[in-house]
Amino acid sequence: MNVTLAVKQYISKMIESSGPGMKVLLMDKETTSIVSMVYTQSEILQKEVYLFERIDSQNRDNMKHLKAICFLRPTKENVENLIQELRRPKYSVYFIYFSNVISKSEVKALAEADEQEVVAEVQEFYGDFIAVNPHLFSLNLQGVARGRSWEPTVLPRVTQGLTSVLLSLKKCPMIRYQLSSDMAKRLAESVKQIITKEYELFDFRKTEVPPLLLILDRSDDAITPLLNQWTYQAMVHELLCLNNNRIDLSRVPGINKDLKEVVLSAENDEFYANNLYLNFGEIGTNIKNLMEDFQKKRPKGQQKLESITDMKAFVDNYPQFKKMSGTVSKHVTVVGELSRLVSERQLMEVSEVEQELACQNDHSNAQQNVRRLLQNPRVSELDAVRLVMLYALRYERHSSSILSSLMEELNRRGVSEKYRKIVQAMIDYGGKRVRGSDLITPTDAVAITKQFFKGLKGVENVYTQHQPLLHDTLDQLIKGRLKDSQFPYLGPSSLRDRPQDIIVFIIGGATYEEALTVYNLNRTMPGVRIVLGGTTIHNTKSERQLSEENRQTGSR
Amino acid sequence: MASGYPPPFEGSAEVKEGFLCPLCLKDLQSFYQLQDHYEEEHSGDNRHVGGQIKSLVQKAIKAKDKLLKRDGDERTETSYESFYYGGVDPYMWEPQELGATRSHLDLFKKHRAARIDHYVIEVNKRIIRLEKLTSFDRTNMDAGKIRALEKSVVPWVSDQDVPFCPDCGGKFNIRNRRHHCRLCGSIMCRKCMEFVPLPLAYKLTSSTREALCVPGSPGKGGSPGAGGPVVQQLPRRGSISSLSSVSSVLEEKDEDRIRCCSHCMDALLRHQHKLEEKDHVPDIVKLYERLRMCMEKVDERAPEYIRMAESLNAGETTYNLETAGGLRLEVQKYYEHIDALSKKILTLGLKDEVQPHPKTLQLQRMVRYSATLFVQEKLLGLMSLPTKEKYEELKEKRREEQEKRIQQERQAALEAQKRRSEMEKNRPILSANGDAPRLAQGPRMTKAGGWLPSSDAVHSRSRELDDPLLQQINNIESFLRQARAANRTDEIAMLEENLRQLQDEFDAQQTSRAIELSQRLAEEESLQQSQLQYLEQRELESKLHTRERSLDFGEEKNVEEHGVTGSNSREDLNVSPVLSPLLKTQSIKSFPRLPGNSPPLQRDERTPTPPAGETLNSSTSASLNPFDEDATPIEEDPTNPFSEEIQKEHGQASSRKNKEYNPFEDKEDQEREGKESGPRNPFEDDVDNDDKGNPFKETSNQTPAASTNPFDEDDDGPAVDDIIEEELLLQQIDNIRAYIFDAKLSGRTDEVELLSQNLRELQSTLQEQKRKTH
Numbered sequence A: 001m002n003v004t005l006a007v008k009q010y011i012s013k014m015i016e017s018s019g020p021g022m023k024v025l026l027m028d029k030e031t032t033s034i035v036s037m038v039y040t041q042s043e044i045l046q047k048e049v050y051l052f053e054r055i056d057s058q059n060r061d062n063m064k065h066l067k068a069i070c071f072l073r074p075t076k077e078n079v080e081n082l083i084q085e086l087r088r089p090k091y092s093v094y095f096i097y098f099s100n101v102i103s104k105s106e107v108k109a110l111a112e113a114d115e116q117e118v119v120a121e122v123q124e125f126y127g128d129f130i131a132v133n134p135h136l137f138s139l140n141l142q143g144v145a146r147g148r149s150w151e152p153t154v155l156p157r158v159t160q161g162l163t164s165v166l167l168s169l170k171k172c173p174m175i176r177y178q179l180s181s182d183m184a185k186r187l188a189e190s191v192k193q194i195i196t197k198e199y200e201l202f203d204f205r206k207t208e209v210p211p212l213l214l215i216l217d218r219s220d221d222a223i224t225p226l227l228n229q230w231t232y233q234a235m236v237h238e239l240l241c242l243n244n245n246r247i248d249l250s251r252v253p254g255i256n257k258d259l260k261e262v263v264l265s266a267e268n269d270e271f272y273a274n275n276l277y278l279n280f281g282e283i284g285t286n287i288k289n290l291m292e293d294f295q296k297k298r299p300k301g302q303q304k305l306e307s308i309t310d311m312k313a314f315v316d317n318y319p320q321f322k323k324m325s326g327t328v329s330k331h332v333t334v335v336g337e338l339s340r341l342v343s344e345r346q347l348m349e350v351s352e353v354e355q356e357l358a359c360q361n362d363h364s365n366a367q368q369n370v371r372r373l374l375q376n377p378r379v380s381e382l383d384a385v386r387l388v389m390l391y392a393l394r395y396e397r398h399s400s401s402i403l404s405s406l407m408e409e410l411n412r413r414g415v416s417e418k419y420r421k422i423v424q425a426m427i428d429y430g431g432k433r434v435r436g437s438d439l440i441t442p443t444d445a446v447a448i449t450k451q452f453f454k455g456l457k458g459v460e461n462v463y464t465q466h467q468p469l470l471h472d473t474l475d476q477l478i479k480g481r482l483k484d485s486q487f488p489y490l491g492p493s494s495l496r497d498r499p500q501d502i503i504v505f506i507i508g509g510a511t512y513e514e515a516l517t518v519y520n521l522n523r524t525m526p527g528v529r530i531v532l533g534g535t536t537i538h539n540t541k542s543e544r545q546l547s548e549e550n551r552q553t554g555s556r
Numbered sequence B: 001m002a003s004g005y006p007p008p009f010e011g012s013a014e015v016k017e018g019f020l021c022p023l024c025l026k027d028l029q030s031f032y033q034l035q036d037h038y039e040e041e042h043s044g045d046n047r048h049v050g051g052q053i054k055s056l057v058q059k060a061i062k063a064k065d066k067l068l069k070r071d072g073d074e075r076t077e078t079s080y081e082s083f084y085y086g087g088v089d090p091y092m093w094e095p096q097e098l099g100a101t102r103s104h105l106d107l108f109k110k111h112r113a114a115r116i117d118h119y120v121i122e123v124n125k126r127i128i129r130l131e132k133l134t135s136f137d138r139t140n141m142d143a144g145k146i147r148a149l150e151k152s153v154v155p156w157v158s159d160q161d162v163p164f165c166p167d168c169g170g171k172f173n174i175r176n177r178r179h180h181c182r183l184c185g186s187i188m189c190r191k192c193m194e195f196v197p198l199p200l201a202y203k204l205t206s207s208t209r210e211a212l213c214v215p216g217s218p219g220k221g222g223s224p225g226a227g228g229p230v231v232q233q234l235p236r237r238g239s240i241s242s243l244s245s246v247s248s249v250l251e252e253k254d255e256d257r258i259r260c261c262s263h264c265m266d267a268l269l270r271h272q273h274k275l276e277e278k279d280h281v282p283d284i285v286k287l288y289e290r291l292r293m294c295m296e297k298v299d300e301r302a303p304e305y306i307r308m309a310e311s312l313n314a315g316e317t318t319y320n321l322e323t324a325g326g327l328r329l330e331v332q333k334y335y336e337h338i339d340a341l342s343k344k345i346l347t348l349g350l351k352d353e354v355q356p357h358p359k360t361l362q363l364q365r366m367v368r369y370s371a372t373l374f375v376q377e378k379l380l381g382l383m384s385l386p387t388k389e390k391y392e393e394l395k396e397k398r399r400e401e402q403e404k405r406i407q408q409e410r411q412a413a414l415e416a417q418k419r420r421s422e423m424e425k426n427r428p429i430l431s432a433n434g435d436a437p438r439l440a441q442g443p444r445m446t447k448a449g450g451w452l453p454s455s456d457a458v459h460s461r462s463r464e465l466d467d468p469l470l471q472q473i474n475n476i477e478s479f480l481r482q483a484r485a486a487n488r489t490d491e492i493a494m495l496e497e498n499l500r501q502l503q504d505e506f507d508a509q510q511t512s513r514a515i516e517l518s519q520r521l522a523e524e525e526s527l528q529q530s531q532l533q534y535l536e537q538r539e540l541e542s543k544l545h546t547r548e549r550s551l552d553f554g555e556e557k558n559v560e561e562h563g564v565t566g567s568n569s570r571e572d573l574n575v576s577p578v579l580s581p582l583l584k585t586q587s588i589k590s591f592p593r594l595p596g597n598s599p600p601l602q603r604d605e606r607t608p609t610p611p612a613g614e615t616l617n618s619s620t621s622a623s624l625n626p627f628d629e630d631a632t633p634i635e636e637d638p639t640n641p642f643s644e645e646i647q648k649e650h651g652q653a654s655s656r657k658n659k660e661y662n663p664f665e666d667k668e669d670q671e672r673e674g675k676e677s678g679p680r681n682p683f684e685d686d687v688d689n690d691d692k693g694n695p696f697k698e699t700s701n702q703t704p705a706a707s708t709n710p711f712d713e714d715d716d717g718p719a720v721d722d723i724i725e726e727e728l729l730l731q732q733i734d735n736i737r738a739y740i741f742d743a744k745l746s747g748r749t750d751e752v753e754l755l756s757q758n759l760r761e762l763q764s765t766l767q768e769q770k771r772k773t774h
Helices: A003-017 A029-038 A041-045 A076-087 A104-113 A154-168 A182-197 A232-240 A270-275 A280-297 A308-344 A347-359 A363-375 A381-394 A403-413 A417-430 A445-457 A469-479 A512-524 A540-555 B031-041 B047-068 B105-134 B143-153 B198-213 B227-239 B262-279 B283-313 B321-347 B358-380 B388-426 B428-433 B468-485 B489-523 B525-550 B567-572 B584-590 B593-606 B611-624 B628-634 B640-661 B667-677 B695-707 B716-745 B749-773
Strands: A023-027 A049-054 A063-072 A091-098 A119-125 A130-133 A136-138 A174-177 A212-217 A246-248 A261-263 A501-507 A529-534 B101-103 B193-197 B257-261
Touching (some): A003 A029, A003 A130, A029 A130, A119 B105, A130 A512, A154 A182, A174 A182, A182 A501, A212 A469, A232 A246, A270 A280, A280 A308, A308 A347, A347 A381, A381 A417, A403 A417, A469 A501, A512 A529, B193 B198, B193 B262, B257 B262, B283 B358
Parallel strands (some): A091 A119, A501 A529
Antiparallel strands (some): A246 A261
């Protein structure tokens, strides 16, 4: 149940089975990002892959001394491009791997184009998703919905992505979906259809407890993506926008030109791997330790190396030192930029109020705080709108809601019309009317007492009080208490035992906060393995887009 | 090591620990050494045993790697792929097999075969026709006759059937006349017509004749030969339309070409390309193959060297210092080659008038880059050897450690024995038949048969096998042997079944225990170390166990005292070697070998790079090649020490020549200095020659100066001292150059400065010394 490893194994296998010799990797746009998430350039170079080409690129020379490994999505354009390629082959041998199911007729078309007998392999390797973390995948799809239903072209892609995850992990799951969402139901049926159609593929060794696929809809919990996050990965994504493990730092004032774009990959950056899920404070300490460690190893600038012994000691330490220096400068820059943004945008205060809005139930206090922050000129436009959105979602139906006056406040701040419209869009997208489960106010007795106890104990950290709804959903699921009425099974059979392997998919995108939740659940629940996926990985900006699209298309 | 895991069933004071060879109980430093030792020494002993041990050991390693997810200090080689788990505790994610796959190759091949047959037949047909068309003397024949012959080769499509050009759609009329393809007989207009030049036609037909002669050549097996189809073709002539169009009479004569349609031309050209490519091996491939070969050699040799260096640095006597030195040179030699080859690949085609395709250049750059990465990664991990004197020191130290340890062990064992004698009374069952309470199905049926084998050797060995399962397995094995001796076949079968079960159980237990271990590990960080040791002991046990299991038990050897020292003693040793300027023994030993070695090395390098070509090469590469400035520091000079030797032996003049051709001279420098660089020492350049105020001058001066008498020259001693010193210095210089290169690559200018300063200092020290020796 490690999605990163699954893709990595596929790619390694492809490269291995092509034998020794210089190789070129032919990809399309999507597979390029799939591969780049799991392999770094230097890693793949070691496997004799020296060139990376797009199948649709015209600027390719004849290089008959290269072997071509084609990793492509089975789209019409790719097949057409490949046919053209095979008619006039540029490389000596072709190893063709499709990332998903390809039709027999397309195989035939390809075979007929291969008049020069250059194809040595045609396989389906189901790496049709982007593995972000070992337990987190994304499909990098924006704008999946039109109104409250699927964008017709996107549903097949999402189905393909999700089935490829199942195939790469060798799981043939039972499916549960969120009843309140029509999209979830459609997707569940679509996945089921594929499983039935390709039953031969899904014929895996039966496990005692069958795996479970749970399909959820983002609109059920629109609050989570709106909150400022304080774990490393989530912060980087929220504030600097992490895309395919890359962040763009070119806007950072006074940035070194080497660090304009940095790669943060847990696969080959130990510091990042260890600090992915730690909060900002802890990272600060760790960075400090890293620095100190580094200083110790660093050759003293002015101090002359007195003897050969000194020199030797220095030289012996150098490789470690060198390796460290890259990591240090990268992370110091990133964390430095994060803390600059935090203080500039007063995110600490903003986050405190956000968390309060999301977790507490004190309307008068909340409205005061929101108002206060809206008047603070240092709070950015985005954060201001976000606070109002949170307030709107939270106290949508409150008797003395001050939403209208808050909107006026936004107007006075000079927040553009476009931004203000988003607030309404957000309510339409994730408001009470559409929510299936109860996001905010607990209704049953157990939940109320739980919250009561939580209140008694006090909160450990005001910035991380919020638990995404996903936590409760999964918790109940694992304990076997998730209501069939809200999350029905697709098909007649249902799971009697405690589920062990769970794949959760959120239509409309997952968040890094939820990834953290899943990570913690994986850690604390022995025997339970959870993989989280989403059509994309959200931050506030993308969620805003989502609701915006939703509104625009919905009103069409 | 024993602290975390007390051996429960000791019979005597000896405890075996560390990486012991399961066959000769020789203590080896690390796991890899053991493995090698095993492969070297005992490979002939018993393949079966070897296989068993290997599989068990590998299992243990795998478990360990998976569970602990870290490299032991002694393991610098990581051949397995290690994945970081992105913060996810690895034990939760059980080993994962490759995801589902589905192959369409069969279907693909089926469709392709049908198509290929068609395609090949078409092409062959055209070539055979082409052959016929070129078989007569075209120049001395009149057009009409040629036409008739041409018509006889392929039936021409009748003019009436084709009112429009099938390719461009133009209507045929008196001005836009019909033309026939001589290869397929189809009709096209003048615009769409192509010509096969006769040379091409000859080329195509001749290669086909060859290809057809090759038995079983792909796709052409169907056609029996050039002569055959001619006969077959002839009867079809009857179908040729007898009407020759009036217009075609007016056609001009084709003396040196054959008209054909674009489709035929296309097919022929593609066929020709294919033929050309078949034999053509581009330069880059040749170079690349050599490059890969060198890399493989390094991969093969470097771990061996590292093992040696580690062992030597730990003061062990397993390896010979000279062999290690030789190996180091060999490995460095390969790095040289890699560097040179990759540089050649990088500059391929840059001198050509037509610049290669940008993608070709990119490929060359990438190959070079990966070679650079390879060298960087492996070279930086290449540790240096201790000097001879240091080595002696280390050996001494190690001996002392060992003795101390043995004494400690003895004392501990004595106490343990006392304690045990008391304890033994409390648990007689345990030690009697080794049946631990947690073992559920102990095979007791052996006793029921009335034939009772005695559990020999178990007791005496029990001290090594603390696991009850292992003991049980041993018991059963001894029973089995006895049963075999007694010819009790039914018993043997049963016992064997039992044995298998037990072994499975043992494997399972190992795994489960390992998992348990790793879980604890995650919770208790502090216990990690002891658990690692526990696991290592497990490994050892499993090795021991396998050995016991499949060998004759009668041959049991006594536990060797010195086996006690595991990797523990190594850890205690101070591994950081201090360079000593006095290295007499080593240098004397290595000296006679050197002259024999170095000339071939030198020549080897010299021949491919004549000086003129070199400068030319470097100048072009300097202007075009972005890597050039990086390339300088990575240069290695392992042969330089040799050239020093030669210098001393053959006098100044010859050494000068050597210098001039020295491949390791920095190209940049050569450029700067032009031809004049010849007589100069490669290390002189970019050193500021002012030696004053150099901190090294004092330190390095002292020792040789004290002992060097200028009249002493014919005496070997001091000169040799210098040589070794130089060798070390050169080594350091190499390293620092590699680092500078690295620093430059990543743009850390402050480091570059610091490093180059160091380099300068080292170089001037070196020179100072050289001056003294001459």
